[in-house]
Amino acid sequence: MKPSKLVASTRPKPKKRVRLAKSGARSQPVLPQLEPGAPSDFDLMKGIQRGDPDALSQLYDRYNGILKALILRVIHNEAEADDLLQEIFMEIWNQAKNFSAQKGKPLGWMVTLARRRAIDGLRKKQAYARAEERLQNETEQQPDAWVHNATEEEIELSDTRRLIRKVIKSLPPPQQQAIDLAFFRGMSQREIAAKTNTPLGTVKTRLELGLKKIYDGLKELKDEL
């Protein structure tokens, strides 16, 4: 294999700091800082577009945990999630030519791709029924699917996740549930209405209000996301 061409083409921009005026917390980085000289995500995507396997290897190391968590959140099966993760990174390799920096950041592109594949996988497999059952149990035990009780887990959360989850947790539980079902389950408004025994118009309002609040709440982070 040829030596990697992936050296940082330009020094990564220093990450901006998030303002947390309301909470009074100190400013903290939103995404993990890259090592000095490390290639940016855009550098890695360019490398993959050139066909450099090392670029994919680095991108995998950087984001496999996030993408696996997303897949697992959708399909609730460890082994299937691993298989799907591999397929998704293979698709990233194969489809990299379709990535355009003008359309957004590499992570957004990868998350969109991973979510679509995970939801497709969920729908195709018979595991759907089993996952539904698990979801039902989880929903009963934990109506707010994003809220975890484990304090230790909270401590381990990175600044990014803490900030984003703070925004999400500020929503009323019915809005969180509607968004959870739409995003992580790929459910339509009608499906959510049927599942939650809620009028369709109410579901639509919950989604609109919840997404707007999250979107507005993320404005502080917009340079990072």
Place this chain on the structure above:
Amino acid sequence: MNFNEFQNQSRLYVIGALEPEELEEFEKARKKFGKKAEDFITKCYALHEAFALSLRPAKASTAIKDRLMSMVKAKHQA
């Protein structure tokens, strides 16, 4: 549809939650608002990242990366 309504619909659109009948109206408005609409939709995709980043990262099996890189290198060399 005014632009404010379009913005609400865009956030539903990026998470795939628009119903088919809404999608038709949305596409019409998308054309009507042109670049302004496209720019807003692009911004809405930050929601995807946000939802993914809200989750605690999961550990993937080490064998996955080995298999992936073997496949990629084989394809690369072919």
